[in-house]
Amino acid sequence: MIENINWYPGHMKKTRELIRDNLKVVDAAVEVIDARIPVSSRNPIIDELLGSKPRIIAFNKSDLADEAANKAWLAHFRAQGVTAVMTNCNRGDGIKQLLAKLAEEESRKFDGAEHHRPFRMMIVGVPNVGKSSLINRLTGRKSTQVGDRPGVTKGKQWLTLSNGMQLLDTPGILWPKFEDPNVGMKLAYCGSIKDEILDRADLALELITELQELYPEELCARYKLEEICEMPLDTMEAIAAKRGFLLPGKRIDYERTATTVLDEFRSGTIGRMTLEMPL
Ligand SMILES: Nc1nc2c(ncn2[C@@H]2O[C@H](COP(=O)(O)OP(=O)(O)O)[C@@H](O)[C@H]2O)c(=O)[nH]1
Ligand SMILES: [Mg+2]
Structure with a gap:
């Protein structure tokens, strides 16, 4: 795995x-x-x-x-x-x-x-x-x-x-802490768990949910969004629209949007980000 x-x-x-x-x-x-x-x-x-x-x-x-x-x-x-x-x-x-x-x-x-x-x-x-x-x-x-x-x-x-x-x-x-699904997600955002075993669109949506909470300004700046949408799915669709990630019939290309957001998070292109702070 x-x-x-x-x-x-x-x-x-x-x-x-x-x-x-x-x-x-x-x-x-x-x-x-x-x-x-x-x-x-x-x-x-x-x-x-x-x-x-x-x-x-x-x-x-x-x-x-x-x-x-x-x-x-x-x-x-x-x-x-x-x-x-x-x-x-x-x-x-x-x-x-x-x-x-x-x-x-x-x-x-x-x-x-x-x-x-x-x-x-x-x-x-x-x-x-x-x-x-x-x-x-x-x-x-x-x-x-x-x-x-x-x-x-x-x-x-x-x-x-x-x-x-x-x-x-x-x-x-060492093996990661699998018991906690949140831990698994974070390892996946950072590339420690291979994408192939996960639904990339779901993973990206979860990541967007975290980022719009923690780093809304960086997210808006990177994808030229006027503002963060309340629903992460709307944010994801706004990113797709800005980037022109559309399939025939103007359907959203979630897979491509997901890949872009994940890649750009992993490479630090969206910004320098830390997902966990000391208590
Ligand atoms: N940006 C960045 N990437 C790093 C750094 N250290 C390692 N990497 C990259 O992280 C990936 C995993 O590194 P690797 O040394 O193979 O990790 P290992 O599995 O713990 O042995 C590789 O693509 C490295 O180039 C770092 O300090 N900064
Ligand atoms: Mg190694």
């Missing part, structure tokens, strides 16, 4: 065991989340798995998220004593800060003294948040294998960073 991974219960158990195994041999974990959906792109199991192990949260795709929201989220985590950094793995923004935070964890771990084994870490997160991109950024590699396959790695492979730290080459892939 997600990146062709079947998250059936047996698989979840296996994944959990694999991550737990890997965690035993690292000194810290970097949890990658999608800055547009910091709640829905986390899996609570990670807290249980990490226990007291140091963790740094990377708010990735921060370039696509609302800047004010990014600030609010950072403050929120800082207030809880959780280390978090904003990253953009497409451009490399925030990587230096992340490395600096890791260096702090390293000196805490070894009491700032000289040590004879490298500081080791791993990357964890749900599909599509940018784990592979982050590994590439940290190692300076051009590309790491696409298509993550939890459970098939034989032995542990370590990548050495220029600062001497070691990074496990396979990220720990």
Whole structure:
């Protein structure tokens, strides 16, 4: 269903065991989340798995998220004593800060003294948040294998960073929280769940419902709407009319409208948007 991974219960158990195994041999974990959906792109199991192990949260795709929201989220985590950094793995923004935070964890771990084994870490997160991109950024590699396959790695492979730290080459892939349909929708808006398994028109209509609540001005500006309609379906039809997405007989081409709105949301073309704020 997600990146062709079947998250059936047996698989979840296996994944959990694999991550737990890997965690035993690292000194810290970097949890990658999608800055547009910091709640829905986390899996609570990670807290249980990490226990007291140091963790740094990377708010990735921060370039696509609302800047004010990014600030609010950072403050929120800082207030809880959780280390978090904003990253953009497409451009490399925030990587230096992340490395600096890791260096702090390293000196805490070894009491700032000289040590004879490298500081080791791993990357964890749900599909599509940018784990592979982050590994590439940290190692300076051009590309790491696409298509993550939890459970098939034989032995542990370590990548050495220029600062001497070691990074496990396979990220720990967590399953999203399927139980809550709202979470599923948000993951789908952000592209973590493949469109093919969903009704794209329904999905876009739900997204429009959210956006006209949270970002009405950006929505109007992007699609040159005079105002937001009360009913999201009317907004969707107004977008179709503005763009000329019509079928013979002047029927609305919902599919094309949906694809456009979803694509433009995902690429940040409508604007930088965050769908979940700290409580
Ligand atoms: N805009 C933006 N896109 C990103 C960023 N990081 C990764 N991506 C894109 O998100 C998609 C998923 O990235 P990937 O590293 O494969 O995610 P993974 O499934 O967690 O390993 C790719 O198309 C990346 O180019 C980021 O910081 N900003
Ligand atoms: Mg990957």
